[in-house]
Amino acid sequence: xxxxxxxxxxxPLPPEVRAALTLPMVNHRSAPFRAVEEEVQAGLRQVFDTxxxxxxxxxxxxxxxxxxxxQNLVEPGQTVLSVTMGSFGDRWANLARVFGAxxxxxxxxxxxxxxxxxxxxxxxxxxxxxxxxxLLTHNETSxxxxxxxxxxxxxxxxxxxxxxxxxxxALAATPLRMDEWGIDCVVAGSxxxxxxxxxxxxxxxxxxxxxxxxxxxxxxxxFDLRGYLKxxxxxxxxxxxxxxxxxxxxxxLKLILGAGLEASYARHERLGAMxxxxxxxxxxxxVADPDAYSPTVTAAYLEGADEFRTRLRGLGVTIAGGxxxxxxxxxxxxxxxxxxxxxxxxxxxxxxxxxxREHAGHAVAxxxxxxxxxxxx
Amino acid sequence: xxxxxxxxxxxPLPPEVRAALTLPMVNHRSAPFRAVEEEVQAGLRQVFDTxxxxxxxxxxxxxxxxxxxxQNLVEPGQTVLSVTMGSFGDRWANLARVFGAxxxxxxxxxxxxxxxxxxxxxxxxxxxxxxxxxLLTHNETSxxxxxxxxxxxxxxxxxxxxxxxxxxxALAATPLRMDEWGIDCVVAGSxxxxxxxxxxxxxxxxxxxxxxxxxxxxxxxxFDLRGYLKxxxxxxxxxxxxxxxxxxxxxxLKLILGAGLEASYARHERLGAMxxxxxxxxxxxxVADPDAYSPTVTAAYLEGADEFRTRLRGLGVTIAGGxxxxxxxxxxxxxxxxxxxxxxxxxxxxxxxxxxREHAGHAVAxxxxxxxxxxxx
Numbered sequence: 001x002x003x004x005x006x007x008x009x010x011x012p013l014p015p016e017v018r019a020a021l022t023l024p025m026v027n028h029r030s031a032p033f034r035a036v037e038e039e040v041q042a043g044l045r046q047v048f049d050t051x052x053x054x055x056x057x058x059x060x061x062x063x064x065x066x067x068x069x070x071q072n073l074v075e076p077g078q079t080v081l082s083v084t085m086g087s088f089g090d091r092w093a094n095l096a097r098v099f100g101a102x103x104x105x106x107x108x109x110x111x112x113x114x115x116x117x118x119x120x121x122x123x124x125x126x127x128x129x130x131x132x133x134x135l136l137t138h139n140e141t142s143x144x145x146x147x148x149x150x151x152x153x154x155x156x157x158x159x160x161x162x163x164x165x166x167x168x169x170a171l172a173a174t175p176l177r178m179d180e181w182g183i184d185c186v187v188a189g190s191x192x193x194x195x196x197x198x199x200x201x202x203x204x205x206x207x208x209x210x211x212x213x214x215x216x217x218x219x220x221x222x223f224d225l226r227g228y229l230k231x232x233x234x235x236x237x238x239x240x241x242x243x244x245x246x247x248x249x250x251x252x253l254k255l256i257l258g259a260g261l262e263a264s265y266a267r268h269e270r271l272g273a274m275x276x277x278x279x280x281x282x283x284x285x286x287v288a289d290p291d292a293y294s295p296t297v298t299a300a301y302l303e304g305a306d307e308f309r310t311r312l313r314g315l316g317v318t319i320a321g322g323x324x325x326x327x328x329x330x331x332x333x334x335x336x337x338x339x340x341x342x343x344x345x346x347x348x349x350x351x352x353x354x355x356x357r358e359h360a361g362h363a364v365a366x367x368x369x370x371x372x373x374x375x376x377x
Numbered sequence: 378x379x380x381x382x383x384x385x386x387x388x389p390l391p392p393e394v395r396a397a398l399t400l401p402m403v404n405h406r407s408a409p410f411r412a413v414e415e416e417v418q419a420g421l422r423q424v425f426d427t428x429x430x431x432x433x434x435x436x437x438x439x440x441x442x443x444x445x446x447x448q449n450l451v452e453p454g455q456t457v458l459s460v461t462m463g464s465f466g467d468r469w470a471n472l473a474r475v476f477g478a479x480x481x482x483x484x485x486x487x488x489x490x491x492x493x494x495x496x497x498x499x500x501x502x503x504x505x506x507x508x509x510x511x512l513l514t515h516n517e518t519s520x521x522x523x524x525x526x527x528x529x530x531x532x533x534x535x536x537x538x539x540x541x542x543x544x545x546x547a548l549a550a551t552p553l554r555m556d557e558w559g560i561d562c563v564v565a566g567s568x569x570x571x572x573x574x575x576x577x578x579x580x581x582x583x584x585x586x587x588x589x590x591x592x593x594x595x596x597x598x599x600f601d602l603r604g605y606l607k608x609x610x611x612x613x614x615x616x617x618x619x620x621x622x623x624x625x626x627x628x629x630l631k632l633i634l635g636a637g638l639e640a641s642y643a644r645h646e647r648l649g650a651m652x653x654x655x656x657x658x659x660x661x662x663x664v665a666d667p668d669a670y671s672p673t674v675t676a677a678y679l680e681g682a683d684e685f686r687t688r689l690r691g692l693g694v695t696i697a698g699g700x701x702x703x704x705x706x707x708x709x710x711x712x713x714x715x716x717x718x719x720x721x722x723x724x725x726x727x728x729x730x731x732x733x734r735e736h737a738g739h740a741v742a743x744x745x746x747x748x749x750x751x752x753x754x
Contacts, residue, residue, distance in 0.1 A: 002401045010402040010620050021398040021621060024379045025387040025574065027695045059576050060599065061436045063616040067599040098598045191617060197402065199436050199576045199619030219596070221472045222437065222444040239440040240568060242576030243387050244398060244621070318404045 003316040006347050008141045008169050008297040010191040010198050011337030013248070017195055020251035021244050028241050036246050043253030047171060047194075047261065048186055048204040050178040056203040056228050057249075059242040062168040062189030065201030066092050067099075068223035069164050069185050072213040073205075076100025078132045081122065081161070085113045085147070086140035087324040092166055093135060099218065104131070110143050110326065111287045116155040123159040131161045139170035142323045144299035144332060145292040146174065153181040162209055168192060171202075172256055173268040173296045173336055184209040193264065193296065195255070195337040196248040268295035271335035271344050274367040278348035279333075281366035282359055287330055296336035305331050308354060317350040341371060380693040383724050385518045385546055385674040387568040387575050388714030390625070394572055397628035398621050405618050413623050420630030424548060424571075424638065425563055425581040427555040433580040433605050434626075436619040439545040439566030442578030443469050444476075445600035446541050446562050449582075449590040453477025455509040458499065458538070462490045462524070463517035464701035469543055470512060476595065481508070487520050487703065488664045493532040500536040508538045516547035519700045521676040521709060522669040523551065530558040539586055545569060548579075549633055550645040550673045550713055561586040570641065570673065572632070572714040573625040645672035648712035648721050651744035655725035656710075658743035659736055664707055673713035682708050685731060694727040718748055 005012050026032045037057075044055050058064060070092075074080055080101040082093035085108045093103050106122055108114045123131065134156065139146050153163055162184040167176055171186065173193035178186055184206040191198035205213060205225070213225050227238030256264055275298035276286060287299035299322070302308055306321050306328055322330040335344060348363035382389050403409045414434075421432050435441060447469075451457055457478040459470035462485045470480050483499055485491045500508065511533065516523050526547075530540055539561040544553055548565035555563055561583040568575035582590060582602070590602050604615030633641055652675035653663060664676035676699070679685055683698050683705055699707040712721060725740035 005402055005404060007404045009617060010405065012402055018399040022395040025382055025389055025568075027382060027384045027697070028387065028575075029697075030690075030695065059436070059438045059441070061616045061618070064436070064441075064599045070598075095598045098596050098601075100596065189617070191402075191620075197619065197621035198405075198617040199622060219475050219477065221447075221475045222441045222600075224475075239438045240386060240566070240575040241438070242574065242619070242622075243568075244574035244625075245576060245619075248621075313407075318407065320404070320406075 003318060004343055004347055005318050006333050006335065006339070006343065007318055007320040008192065008332065008334035008336055009189070011195060011334065012339065013197065014195055014252065014255055014338045016251045016255060017248045020247040021197070023244070023247045025243055028237055028243060033243065036250055039250050040246055040253065043250070043257055044202055044204070046257055047253070048178045049176065049180070050204055052207050053178055053204040054210050054229065056205070056225055057241070057246070058201045058203070058223070059199065060201040061198060062187065062201055063091070064223065065187040065189065065203050066166055067095050068201065068203060068225060069187050070096050070099050070101065071218060071220040071223050072216060072225045073162060073164060073185060073209055074099065074101050074133050074218070075216050076218045077102065079104060079130045080133045080135060081106060081131045082135045083114050083119060083152070085137060085145055086110055086142040088141055088166060089135070089137040092137070096135065111145060111292065112289050113145055113147050113292055116148065116151040119152055120155040120157060123156060123161070126159065129160055131159070133162045133164055136163060136165045138165050138167040138176065139174070139294050139296055141169045141297055142326065144288045144294040144297045146170070146294040149176060150181050153183055156182070162212060169296050169336065172261065172264055174265055178204055178206070190245060190249055192336050193268065194249060195252040196245060199242050200245045200249060268336065270370060271339060271341065272296070272298060273370045274341060274344045275333050275335055277370060278363035278367040281362045282351060282355060287326070297332055297334050299330050299332040301329060302331050305329060311354045312350055315350040315353060317347050319347070380695060381720055381724055382695050383710050383712065383716070383720065384695060384697040385569065385709065385711035385713055386566070388572060388711065389716065390574065391572055391629065391632055391715045393628045393632060394625045397624040398574070400621070400624045402620055405614055405620060410620065413627055416627050417623055417630065420627070420634055421579055421581070423634055424630070425555045426553065426557070427581055429584050430555055430581040431587050431606065433582070433602055434618070434623070435578045435580070435600070436576065437578040438575060439564065439578055440468070441600065442564040442566065442580050443543060444472050445578065445580060445602060446564050447473050447476050447478065448595060448597040448600050449593060449602045450539060450541060450562060450586055451476065451478045451510050451595070452593050453595045454479065456481060456507045457510045457512060458483060458508045459512045460491050460496060460514070460529070462514060462522055463487050463519035465518055465543060466512070466514040469514070473512065488522060488669065489666045490522055490524050490669055493525065493528040496529055497532040497534060500533060500538070503536065506537055508536070510539045510541055513540060513542045515542050515544040515553065516551070516671050516673055518546045518674055519703065521665045521671040521674040523547070523671040526553060527558050530560055533559070539589065546673050546713065549638065549641055551642055555581055555583070567622060567626055569713050570645065571626060572629040573622060576619050577622045577626060645713065647747060648716060648718065649673070649675060650747045651718060651721045652710050652712055654743040654747060655721070655740035658739045659728060659732060664703070674709055674711050676707050676709040678706060679708050682706060688731045689727055692727040692730060694724050696724070
């Protein structure tokens with residue numbers, strides 16, 4: 001079998017997606033490609049859970065999608081509130097700074113998340129509505145923390161700021177209801193729960209965000225989303241799209257929506273629970289607080305984390321290490337996309353082997369209790 | 378068989394490349410991916426023909442590579458000389474404008490190219506060296522015109538401006554000797570003569586350009602090439618690379634370099650000659666002047682061009698139409714990448730059928746004369 005790739009992206013690919021990558025190239029300005037594009041758009045619309053929003057698929061990593069959101073929705077000089085709980089939140093704030101935004105920060109300790117009440121207070125104090133945009137990270141990949149996105153979005157209340165969400169490691173793995181929760185922009189990437197190789201950034205913009213995007217005057221070229229919308233609001237391709245990745249994403253969306261988004265959400269929830277129980281049975285301390293667990297990545301403190309990861313790779317299991325101030329101090333298990341419970345059990349078993357004879361069976365046994373509680377598809 | 382895709386990108390894929398796209402995902406921050414990256418870098422080094430240059434592979438369309446060149450090599454406010462002969466040259470100049478450059482233009486009629494003597498004169502007149510960067514288009518895809526790049530680069534003489542080259546539709550199809558000709562930056566894309574799906578921009582920077590890149594202060598985030606070079610000059614990945622496209626590019630470079638770059642150059646030259654003789658035998662007037670022929674795309678005037686293309690598609694042959702001021706007025710045959718002489722003969726035969734009985738055999742017979750003159754691999 002393939003080695004187990006248990007990192008938070010890129011994630012393993014379903015065979016249907018791998019096969020789709022080999023379809024013949026077509027002219028991207030043609031009816032056959034338009035049909036592919038329309039299927040992808042329709043599928044993403046369901047995943048973003050929006051009827052009014054506009055969807056954009058760009059040839060870029062997720063980071064490119066985050067830059068596109070900034071360039072198109074923030075005028076240089078405007079004030080942005082960065083709600084951050086780890087290195088990916090900080091990175092987005094930094095992109096906003098690079099392109100001229102005044103960044104204010106609402107930060108939590110790593111392992112926790114800023115509370116909706118704190119956000120509501122900050123916005124209530126902003127009586128002059130200087131804050132034009134709020135940056136949220138749905139799932140902080142560096143710590144394995146999930147933000148309660150609905151509560152955070154509702155905490156905006158009557159404040160007119162746009163809400164932008166980095167959902168790169170969350171979309172399709174946990175509920176996100178763009179229209180219902182009043183989110184103005186969601187950014188994701190192809191290579192996580194969307195089970196497609198890296199190389200596509202996907203964005204959805206609310207009607208309000210589209211109006212802002214059309215009005216912003218700051219510099220933007222490659223990521224100018226106006227290039228994707230003709231004046232008559234029809235779709236346009238300003239340059240060559242990543243055709244083979246579109247084929248892959250179409251195949252993946254068919255799988256995800258065929259089984260139902262709820263099934264994907266439940267699968268990720270279950271994998272997260274297995275990871276947590278397994279790691280705790282090995283005596284490891286989780287990075288995330290108990291009310292902050294992520295369904296796609298689980299981080300735990302471990303002395304000699306990087307050497308441990310090297311030994312685990314010797315058994316054919318790849319997990320991730322720490323980033324930023326957690327580098328070398330933690331391990332992170334990605335359980336996102338095309339991953340099943342047996343992959344998780346295999347990962348935990350390999351960790352037992354790596355940690356020594358006295359751990360044999362403990363993590364696996366603990367994780368299996370999750371499967372006893374919840375029927376597995 | 379697959380339909381014939383005779384457009385200037387995306388181009389058909391060799392079976393080895395299609396197969397490579399299906400390889401399993403790996404952690405991009407790992408030894409296995411580093412090995413892939415190093416093979417790709419080594420192969421591209423040969424294609425760019427540089428020993429000292431630094432090579433960057435970005436998850437982006439070619440346009441993203443053009444933007445990266447501007448953001449990293451042009452300080453806002455600096456003067457750029459845009460040497461343009463069509464819509465892709467104009468597009469690059471526009472990206473420079475968007476990011477704050479003062480753009481001066483040296484333009485030719487469409488179908489021709491600005492002369493090296495004109496460039497030398499413009500630079501000689503710039504005694505204060507206000508011009509910091511010269512933008513050249515190696516092959517203008519909108520008109521099917523090849524710039525005599527060596528002569529243009531040498532026309533710089535002692536002027537200190539950096540020379541940046543858009544080689545998106547030229548690289549690996551026609552000679553480009555970065556070090557020997559003193560070129561400071563070359564930008565290309567994966568989806569043309571590199572025979573890989575679209576989604577990767579490749580750049581090479583001379584040592585001088587790397588020094589400029591490190592010094593520039595203008596805003597750059599996703600395309601900040603400093604993120605790809607650590608301070609100690611080793612390679613870094615600032616975000617997730619497009620893993621599957623790296624696999625494809627590695628496979629394609631192996632094919633191209635295995636047969637030899639000279640073979641690729643000769644094949645494209647021959648395909649261009651076949652296209653020109655075929656189209657002229659059908660009574661069409663070429664867009665490019667006789668001294669300006671491109672080896673990768675051939676454009677010709679044709680009344681009712683777009684309707685003609687639709688009828689051709691009915692026979693399973695896709696060619697491109699006009700762009701910008703040539704929209705609807707010309708056809709363009711792409712003959713770049715994984716295309717062989719029989720594909721070209723089939724295309725010309727389908728055109729004969731579409732144009733009517735009186736043309737039967739004429740274009741094909743004319744094109745075949747090229748094969749009689751030059752041995753076909």
